[in-house]
Amino acid sequence: MPEFTYHTKQSAPADSQDWLPDGFIPNLHAVMAESPQLLAGYKSIWELLSKSSLSPLHQQVVMMTANFENNCHYCVPWHSYLMAQEKMPENIINALRDNTPTDDKQIEALRTLTRALLDNRGHAGDKATQNFLDAGFTNQNLLDVVLALAVKLMSNYTNAITHTTLDELPKKDWDWSKPVNV
Template identity: 30%
Template sequence: MGRAAAAEALTRVRKTLVSVPNLAKVMANSPALVKGWLALPGALSEGVIPAPVRERLAIATAQYNNCEYCLSAHTYIGAHVAEVDAEELERARDAESFDPHIAALLALSDAIARGRGRIDERQPKARRAAGVADAETAEVAGNLAPNLLADTDNEWPVVTPCTHN
């Protein structure tokens, strides 16, 4: 991969996100990866799950993955961009919410992550009982995909994963 392709990939990131997070700099080793990384969240932003819920899903996944970088980034974005209150951001770390519908989405995401793609047979019944639509179920799985682990220097205000889960 040439420097020109990497520079072009980072220019796309800057245009989309205004700044270039360190994670994007790591991914710039593959411009195709950067393109995919930008495309999936962009597409999901047009879906049925709103940004405040997507940030909570990312926080729950980051906590489960013990990823300080992702936890820090999504906590910051959740508070300052998606405008989720601090208590809900904290509850998201445990895949919980005061809102029963959001709690069901977080529980589904957590079950998919912990089951490595497989879920307990009771999960579909629980999500339907909570009013989770099929489109939301599909998007929950889609929101798991971009939450990658990488050994990346953290430029966000640090949020350390809890050790209780």
């Protein structure tokens, strides 16, 4: 298995340096810096997602669903931490971490659609798509789910390949491993 460098701003390739902050660098970004194009693409798409038609909570539902399905040991804790920092409902955070249903019809429609997209390689099916739209989402929201999944493909796959070490910040309260019977 190849070993990956956790780059600092100084050790990163020149084309990655502008994409890294001067202070704290999450380990995912430090590893991604090995490929300036991956780091730039990831950070650019993350920024675009933040401006999408999906609310911050809905963005997190998509991302956490992907994190769970992709068994991302790194992203589930980080997104749990981010959701808690944004004062998102704890019952939603825990349901997404455990892959259990929520009592919110709209969030469930979003979670179900996201799982269908992941499980069927983009072919969610008419029923999941219609259920999503019937829950109050729009066609633009539907396409922005694809944008959120693009962000997760980059981070989840990078973490799977590199076995990225979880940073201490989310690890303290949010360490995670996929439940055995799921």
